[in-house]
Amino acid sequence: MPRYITSTSWIPSDNMELEAAALLAVKSTKNSYVIAGPGAGKTELLAQRASYLLETNTSPLPKKILAISFKKDAAKNLQDRVLKRCGKALATRFESLTFDAFGKRLFENFRKAIPESYRPSKEYELLAQFGRDALEQVFIQLSPPKQLGKYGLAGVNKGQFLMQYTASQLPHVNPETDSILNWAIRNTWTYMLNSNGKKSQCTFPMISRIVEYMLRKNPLITRALRSTYSHVFLDEFQDTTDIQYDLLKTAFKDSSVVITAVGDDKQRIMGWAGAMHNAFETYKTDFDADEFVLLRNFRSAPNLVKMQQVLATSLTDNSVVAVPSERWNEDEGTCEIWNFNDEHRESVYVANQIRNWIASEGINPRDICILSKVKPERYCGSIISELSKFSIKARIEANLQDILSEPCVGVIVDFLRLACYKQAPMSWGNIVKLLFHINGINEEARYSQVYNLENELKRFISGLSDQMLDMDKLSLAQVQALLWSTVEFLNEDILRRIFPVYQVGDYLQKVVYAMADYLYQYLVHDGSWTSAIEDFIGINTIPIMTIHKSKGLEYDTVLFVGLEDSAFFKFQEQTDEDTAAFFVAFSRAKRRVVFTYSQNRQRSQSRSNIKSLYDLLSDAGVKEITI
Numbered sequence: 001m002p003r004y005i006t007s008t009s010w011i012p013s014d015n016m017e018l019e020a021a022a023l024l025a026v027k028s029t030k031n032s033y034v035i036a037g038p039g040a041g042k043t044e045l046l047a048q049r050a051s052y053l054l055e056t057n058t059s060p061l062p063k064k065i066l067a068i069s070f071k072k073d074a075a076k077n078l079q080d081r082v083l084k085r086c087g088k089a090l091a092t093r094f095e096s097l098t099f100d101a102f103g104k105r106l107f108e109n110f111r112k113a114i115p116e117s118y119r120p121s122k123e124y125e126l127l128a129q130f131g132r133d134a135l136e137q138v139f140i141q142l143s144p145p146k147q148l149g150k151y152g153l154a155g156v157n158k159g160q161f162l163m164q165y166t167a168s169q170l171p172h173v174n175p176e177t178d179s180i181l182n183w184a185i186r187n188t189w190t191y192m193l194n195s196n197g198k199k200s201q202c203t204f205p206m207i208s209r210i211v212e213y214m215l216r217k218n219p220l221i222t223r224a225l226r227s228t229y230s231h232v233f234l235d236e237f238q239d240t241t242d243i244q245y246d247l248l249k250t251a252f253k254d255s256s257v258v259i260t261a262v263g264d265d266k267q268r269i270m271g272w273a274g275a276m277h278n279a280f281e282t283y284k285t286d287f288d289a290d291e292f293v294l295l296r297n298f299r300s301a302p303n304l305v306k307m308q309q310v311l312a313t314s315l316t317d318n319s320v321v322a323v324p325s326e327r328w329n330e331d332e333g334t335c336e337i338w339n340f341n342d343e344h345r346e347s348v349y350v351a352n353q354i355r356n357w358i359a360s361e362g363i364n365p366r367d368i369c370i371l372s373k374v375k376p377e378r379y380c381g382s383i384i385s386e387l388s389k390f391s392i393k394a395r396i397e398a399n400l401q402d403i404l405s406e407p408c409v410g411v412i413v414d415f416l417r418l419a420c421y422k423q424a425p426m427s428w429g430n431i432v433k434l435l436f437h438i439n440g441i442n443e444e445a446r447y448s449q450v451y452n453l454e455n456e457l458k459r460f461i462s463g464l465s466d467q468m469l470d471m472d473k474l475s476l477a478q479v480q481a482l483l484w485s486t487v488e489f490l491n492e493d494i495l496r497r498i499f500p501v502y503q504v505g506d507y508l509q510k511v512v513y514a515m516a517d518y519l520y521q522y523l524v525h526d527g528s529w530t531s532a533i534e535d536f537i538g539i540n541t542i543p544i545m546t547i548h549k550s551k552g553l554e555y556d557t558v559l560f561v562g563l564e565d566s567a568f569f570k571f572q573e574q575t576d577e578d579t580a581a582f583f584v585a586f587s588r589a590k591r592r593v594v595f596t597y598s599q600n601r602q603r604s605q606s607r608s609n610i611k612s613l614y615d616l617l618s619d620a621g622v623k624e625i626t627i
């Protein structure tokens with residue numbers, strides 16, 4: 001049984017200093033929202049608030065805290081921070097999930113409570129996307145009544161359809177005067193969910209809509225949900241979509257669950273995915289929430305903070321002046337624009353500079369991030385080849401980011417490390433702790449219990465190691481079986497209970513097999529397990545990604561490739577959103593930012609459309625260097 005402390009004796013963990021407003025937000029008893037610029041410690045504030053609520057039992061046992069993020073790595077990052085701050089016993093009452101995972105869990109757990117017309121089949125197919133091609137296939141199967149127009153479904157504007165498909169709350173009603181668009185929406189839903197004995201097909205927005213409807217129809221389930229959680233945290237709240245917000249409202253509005261939202265309107269870059277325009281204002285009114293504003297920037301060096309200020313002022317009328325952390329010298333932080341004649345020169349120069357940084361500054365490749373607005377393979381491919389000439393690894397993170405954030409993947413990697421290396425004390429510690437947790441063994445456990453458990457683990461690791469040595473028989477199926485054996489060793493059912501994302505369905509197996517796919521590719525390429533594991537994790541590898549994937553992350557150096565019109569091809573239509581994306585890219589850096597411009601990249605490039613971005617950099621005092 002953990003020992004709790006009083007609210008007044010609680011201090012922030014890890015010697016973090018919280019500014020006055022942050023401390024008030026951490027201890028707030030009301031719904032609230034925290035608005036702050038990049039690097040202000042918004043995510044950290046949530047981790048500290050979780051520690052506070054758990055360590056003081058303000059979130060009273062057995063209630064839990066639910067944290068909702070947008071990206072899997074952000075959810076994992078928060079879970080890890082809370083685990084580090086307040087230990088496993090308390091952290092088990094902290095559930096950090098993505099919005100999608102939260103909706104999916106309710107969808108699967110309460111499938112039978114979903115009103116029949118929207119109830120999916122038990123096994124269903126989760127579609128990552130539902131676009132024009134898929135829609136075309138559905139439309140082929142539908143026959144609208146003649147009176148809705150002579151063109152039938154050919155008369156439906158597909159772009160409009162896809163915008164409207166999940167726009168309204170369920171159920172769909174049959175209006176007195178129907179339109180072909182409304183008919184198509186209703187019947188596409190029906191087709192996707194109950195297509196004559198086939199598996200239902202759902203997207204995440206559909207799932208959120210269905211879950212919201214299910215909660216509205218079942219007050220008992222809503223009550224159960226509300227009594228499970230004492231507090232709900234919402235990270236990156238500026239990115240909340242209308243669909244997610246509706247679900248949030250039905251689930252928690254006017255209840256005793258206390259909500260804390262954190263975010264930054266200047267980093268609103270998900271408008272294209274349906275992010276609300278005024279999420280904070282709407283939430284403030286609906287949830288009667290208090291506002292807290294933070295002023296610090298703990299991440300970036302003073303010169304970069306000043307430059308960010310210039311960008312921030314262009315994004316909002318009421319940007320506050322951020323104060324850099326005292327750990328920096330006043331003159332630290334650099335930003336430059338590098339102009340090149342062509343892509344080849346760019347990649348050679350960039351690779352050389354990176355090599356110099358690594359050699360002369362001792363900077364870890366993992367702390368350098370290469371960003372592009374779109375298509376990293378297109379913008380960064382030749383940089384990857386040039387870097388490889390210096391044996392510097394760089395890779396496009398893409399889906400790897402998600403898979404590496406899966407909790408089971410970390411556990412399996414620990415097993416593999418134990419089987420590969422003679423010494424892997426961290427991995428040993430992690431697995432032993434997990435086994436203790438699974439077997440309900442605590443510090444006072446009998447010596448024999450611990451001894452037996454550790455021996456069992458040693459035997460398993462030794463068997464695993466033998467199988468891994470047999471590289472001649474290497475096949476994907478073998479890698480899959482090997483990884484799955486670790487799940488079985490731990491006990492699949494218990495693992496599902498410990499990690500709520502795997503509670504229902506076959507998601508655990510899908511993740512393990514996806515991991516096997518990656519590892520197998522690395523094994524074939526590298527010829528050894530140790531290198532394959534390192535490459536899979538990305539040790540000593542420079543991460544390359546789009547701005548959208550970089551949200552919430554931070555690096556010593558950020559190198560943005562291709563500050564050019566063609567990378568920002570929708571700039572005229574979505575100037576605010578693209579400027580916000582530019583701001584996000586800039587603000588990921590702790591110490592150094594570089595933008596590159598290449599006069600020729602496959603074809604001749606220009607920068608007149610995004611002149612306002614160059615003007616901002618110039619106003620911020622950023623130098624251009626022609627190379």
Ligand SMILES: Nc1ncnc2c1ncn2[C@@H]1O[C@H](COP(=O)(O)OP(=O)(O)OP(=O)(O)O)[C@@H](O)[C@H]1O
Nearest residue numbers: 016017018037038039040041042043044298299552
């Ligand atoms: N109170 C604090 N004292 C010292 N360092 C802090 C504090 N809060 C946060 N940090 C550090 O500052 C950095 C940024 O924190 P965090 O990621 O929480 O910021 P954020 O506001 O969520 O950023 P962004 O919106 O740009 O993603 C991290 O390295 C974090 O460890």
